[in-house]
Amino acid sequence: MRVIEPLIVANRVGKEVATAEGPLGILRGISLEINHGEAVAVVGASGSGKSTLLGLLAGLDLPSSGSIMLDGEDLTRLDEDGRARLRARMVGFVFQSFQLLPGLTALENVMLPLEIRGERAAAGRAHEFLQRVGLGARLGHYPRQLSGGEQQRVAIARAFACAPRVLFADEPTGNLDAATGARVIDLIFALQAEQGATLVLVTHDERLAARCSRRLTLVCGELAAAAAGELTC
């Protein structure tokens, strides 16, 4: 019988940063598994370490202790460039502050990761995804000419155009009003379902967390189950 390995495995992950007062622990002993196609919400209070965990799982940063496997590759054994190549191959991102390049049009922003992967039909595919998110008429617009909701839709098109195996989303509705946020949520889940991608999202938004199949709660840098009995940091 073929055993399907989880897509993401974190084993006793800790993260410390140096401060003037000495080392400060942000995450402690995080162990988790996320399976292919799963949608997982990471929730918790501000400062609980949600975004830091997301960055570590996506290989944007390295843990101070423990290990993280992404699609069978140990991120802690890869250098910066190795992790970048892994991201280019299988990871998509959606950020709270959109992170579009201001000098590029909507179409060019979406083309960017495709070009980094060396895809020939980048323009056609970017065009198609912008149509899918309802921005077919705004291809030549620059980010500053788009509303917040429209910018986030461009970011979603950029993330899904590469057909990522896993999408990391950091507070994707954090900068949007309720109605716009709801449309963006619908879009993310529709595309995720269509592509069968794994979704890991950090959010404060209860509606968004409720749409996920699983919820991980962080309290003071520890997963809620491990932190049972400790209500304050």
Place this chain on the structure above:
Amino acid sequence: MLKLAWRLFRRDWRGGELGIPFAALVLAVAIVTTLGLFVDRLQRVVEQRGATFMAGDLVLRGSRAAEPRWIEEARTAGLRSASVLGFATMVMHGDAMQLATVKAVDDAYPLLGRITIADGIGGTVREVTHGPARGEVWVDERLLPALGVAPGERVAVGEIELRVAALLLREPDAAASFVALGPRLMMHLGDVAAAGVVQPGSRVQYSYLLAGERQELAAWRAAVEPRLVPGQRFVSVADGPPRVANALARARSFLLLAGSLGVVLAGVALAMAVRRYAARHGAHVAVLKTLGLTAGAIRGIYTLNMLWLLLPGTLLGWLLAWLLQAVAFSLLGGVLAGDVPLPGARALWLGAGTGALGLLGLATPPLLALSATSPAGVLRRELAPRAAPGLLYACAAVTLVALLRWYSGDWLLTFAVLGALVGVAVVVGGASFVLLRRAQLPGVGVRGAVGLAFAGLRRHAALNALQTLVFACALMLALLLLVLRTALVDDWQRGLDPRAPNHFLLNIAPHQVAPVEAFLAERGIRTAGLYPMVPGRIVAVDGARPALGDRETLDVDRELNLTWSDTLPSDNELVAGTWWGSAARDEVSVESGIAQALGLGIGSVLTLQVGASRFDAEVSSIRELDWDSMRPNFFLMFPRHLLEREAAMWLTSFHADRGQREVPAALLRAYPTLTLLEVDALLAQVRGITAQLAQAISLVLALLVLAALLVMVASVRAGLDARLQEGAMLRVLGAPRRLVLGSLVIEFGLLGAFAGMLAAGGAEGAAWIVQTRLMELEFHAHALPWLVGPLLGAVLSALLGLMNCRRVVSTPPLGVLRAVD
């Protein structure tokens, strides 16, 4: 990868992101090229003007004829040549006869410059570019009464008769025939043989004038020089009249220094512009990394970005430079009479090289450091790249050293300029940081714009210290050049005292000395002292044949004019030893230049040959004298007893102004055997050249101020985002337009005034070093920088701040906040 980089570049370009570094690159290339083109072209103009003193670019002069094949080689190399023969002969008309200084010229004479002639006394004056035709002579006005001849009549020169076709008023190389033995006469070289006045053994001077491209001239000179025989030597502009040579040398030092500072300013402007570009790109790099781009790819993309800027930036910079120097020269059209030669290509390469080296050495390292930006920054919004400042500074230092060395060709100047800048940076930067951190008004709790401005000064202490440093350095360089320019021009004008002697009187017989002096004194003219002239030769120094240092060009075989005197001439200064008293020994006082050339010191013994006698004299003093003074000057002066018995003719010089024009003519009528040389024309030429140089260096100064202004703009822009954000926040909180703008103007104005004050101190210190060490000028403290510095600094800084920050009040605060976010 190349394709992706090109697309990103195109998009960055379209998005306006590359505009600032590109503009800085264009300006860096333009400034260095403009200065280079301008200096090169100016140097050519000045050399050309200097060359007209000699009627050619280079002269081969000697008591023997040059080998005909040398001149043939010069023609083959594309050089133009002309021959001139100088000698003295008797000229006759009827029974009257007069010794004249003859200059026989061929058809090519003069190669440069013009000859001024007149139809007759008070007749039409014309400028011509050729000498007299065969069968004709042009004569000095004084020859007419001496011979009783009128224009159109004939005079006998040796065995032939020649027609007096014109009066010779001025010739370009008049200074060359300085030791004239009588009124001048110019004839055609072709008539000399028939006249039979030049025989083997005659005392004649052969001059071969050459003109053409610098390189060919230098190559020809190098080939001929080793074949010269004693008595033959080359004369170039640098060996020309000392005043012109000195002015040229100092102007060249000034322009070299100005150009070097221009290179530094352009480099700093470029580096600052790219620093801001890099800071704004931290976020882009983080995003690109999350999208999977590796650090190597990012370094490649930014290096390619810079390379793609280089070609159009260089071309545009060249174009701008060409236009700027063309405008500059058209503005100077009135001053720079005649054709202005085109500049060489070196300046273009220098500009392009500065752009390329500046871009790769100063601009690219901060961009490469971007590749170290952590991709996790997109989550935390901490996008500052982890640059290695030590490496960046090392790159910048190496690049600046390379650029300066290349530009100046001089290690000493390179390190002097950089050392001074580093010293100023450390002192000014540190002092400003400390002072700004404590910036406080005497009264506590001052509100309004002034209070806000002081708070701003304190809050941005680090940024403001940097800005003060850049402003102070830029202003200092501009003030330094202003001070140097003033000192140079003052020095040139001081040397050209309008009361300087303008007549030389030669061939005064010993019995005429007292009556001539009395004659002049009665008419209100004071001489510069009368001195006997005894021709003599140095035959040995300390018993051995005189040997010259490697770089000395003195002709030891030349006959020198020796003199004796009881007293030290008033304008001579003793630098070693003592002047003899009443009981003089067999001693000699030596001019410092010749003492250096021959390696003489106090106690050295010279053996001299004067006529048939030979004697020894011990060096007892060394004198410094001003060769530009237009007074009789001597390399060697002896006590009376050593030379008194030798046959001597005396000389003096004096100043006769417009009201005394008749005196020289009356003197000649009373003493017809005297020789009078008017040097007014020579002085006018010298004044013309120095005036032209003064104009030109003022223009270079203006260009440098422009470069300094560019650096100031770049530094204001470097701290723009923080100020815009604060201003917008103040507006959000309800601060009125006047308060926001007022506080900005006061903050920038105070910074500028402070920088100006520091700059004035720096400029005075630097001027002291440059003037006393580099240009050998006297140094006087100046009040000007202390007035101009703070005022100019305050006005410029406030204006630049206002221009760059006015967006804070002209656009809604939200727009400003979004733009800088």
